[in-house]
Amino acid sequence: MQPTPIRTNVIGSYPFPGWLEFAIHHLDKFGPADLEEMIEDAVVAAVHDQVTAGLDVITDGEQTRLDFNLSFYGYLKGITPNESETRKFGPAAHDQRGKHSIVEPLRAPEGLGAVKEFLRLKRLAPAGPTLKTSVPGPYTLSGRMLPNQQYPDRYSITEALLPIVRKELEDLVAAGCTEITVDEPSMSCYAYKEDTKRFVDIFNRTVESVQGKCRLSTHMCFGNFKGRPVGYRSIKPMLPDFLDLNVDEIHIEMANREFAEIELLAPFAEKMDVAVGIIDVKNYYIETEKDVVERIRRCLQYVPAEKLAVAPDCGLSQTARWASRQKLINMVRGAKLVREQLTK
Template sequence: MSADRDGRGGDETRVGRERFRPADHPNDHFLLTTVVGSYPKPAWLTDVRERHEADGDAVTDDEWTEAIDDASRLITGEHERAGLDVVCDGEMRREEMVEFFARRIGGYEFKGPVKVWGHNYFDKPSVVSEVTYDEPWLREEYEFTAGVAERPVKVPITGPYTLATWSFDEVYDDDAGLAYALADLINEEISGLVAAGARYIQIDEPALATTPEDHAVVGECLERIVAGLPDDVRLCLHVCYGDYGEIYPKINDYPIDEFDVELANGDYDQLDVFADGDVDPDLGLGVVDAHTPTVEPVAEIEANIREGLTVVPPEKLTVSPDCGLKILPREVAYAKLENMVRAARNVEADLDSGEIDPDALRTGP
């Protein structure tokens, strides 16, 4: 843990990543493989959703629940078939990452879509009264996914800073005040998820990349989020795009176990930000591009993973796509994950055999 969480240190917590190693794992080394969150929805699910929303009699609520349960079961199995160590259901029950949560948080209202770029619109929510936690947001999603999965399940949650800055605010004095209030609600939500068995939580803060000067606000939000959580809860912070040099090394003070970054899309131009060798949390490294339909060959992904080994040792490297994969064709998303896992297992084998010397990679020639 980068900073003490109720007095506990980091090394003991990171040993806990071994709990995600499958019993049949083929290598001594273990590069944890997972996803960031979203995944392409089956075409039939989109059709059923549209018919349910247009006419409740055409598709009843019970039929809609059955459809999303089937999709969740299908995509969770698809992640496991690709070989991932930690899976999720691809956010089959969610649409937009802010709207989903705003519709479940007391104090929010929707007053109509706003234009964001081109002909694209975002149903931007408004905070019209103090935010409240009225009912669980993700417990049903987690319990169903965990019930059908054979591998551990990660729970992605949109972070309080992003929820605050991507909303209209008619109540709080500033974004920070709203973000802190939302962080307290997220702590309550995570406490319920932990009681249900969840042990791997990812906080998504894409807004931090666009306003890195607010890193202290995000840090305070994370402190509120982890307050009172058990020692064995793994907390990941995902940030995509932006200038990581404005965030690191400040993230070393965050109470997180893993810092997940999008670097494959930029050909690892910013990897040298972490080259001082002092990255405290584990590094979640994007090794396949979530924005291109080209499926990276296994050898290319192996080279990307080796890039990560130049800044952190194998026991601190998590391998994932750059970001959520929902904008890609489903067959492409699956092929990327399958190749990613093969590449990770190949690199592990090379580490076991000594063909890759991680100490030499980090110290240079």
């Protein structure tokens, strides 16, 4: 069970400062030392905003990553960028994100970079908040890779990635990380048409070696690319199989879906803690403290306070920083109000 009732959490990502985004598009103008300095300064900024908001759990804002998980492919050997199947123009959609061809057996001899991120966060963050690292799961990572003769479908790619992700989780625990989220939004996006028992088996085999050695959670959402979802947005197809996920906490998107199917939080709460997305990262309406209180009270009808956490629906990387900052501030203030009311 979580250490704090109605714990305030984040998923992982936070918007880049403008100067870091500029640097990403002009890498030829900077040396390695310049880039490392900019990344460290960006982490300091992300940590500052989260600590100032008063969050119980913070991350490094994933300031070294591009678009949630694309930077992980830079650590993988045996792949090469493939732009021939990437749409360049027209309305923004997931098929405009980069893909990769597999040219050799998949491996990651230096890991996926998450340990370095955590150690940097540990060095820069103040004492107090819990430090969390998020790692994309193998099924989600497989989505940007094209099958070939050796790996003829997405599931065979997933199986090749599974031990790589598992090793990254083990290395994080060895480095002292006590809270890890395994992001598997592709599983929730495709639960309506894929074998959910197979998803659960994949997930549980990924985390089995770190289960009980850290606080383990998973993030299930319906996708977010430039404010657009990608999957069928319903919790119902996840049940009952996803109740067998071996996690301490599951995060479920709610605010963007106007709290549809909120009653389905109840069966999850019987098996695990539930982090409910009560802040809409795809909307520039800034939720007020009153909104947050009302939303938390709705959640408490289905999840007891000691098992309830609150967070944004998804990562904040595609939400402007001014909005992200105020949304987090109001989320924390509203959560504290409800905690105080419950103890009276």
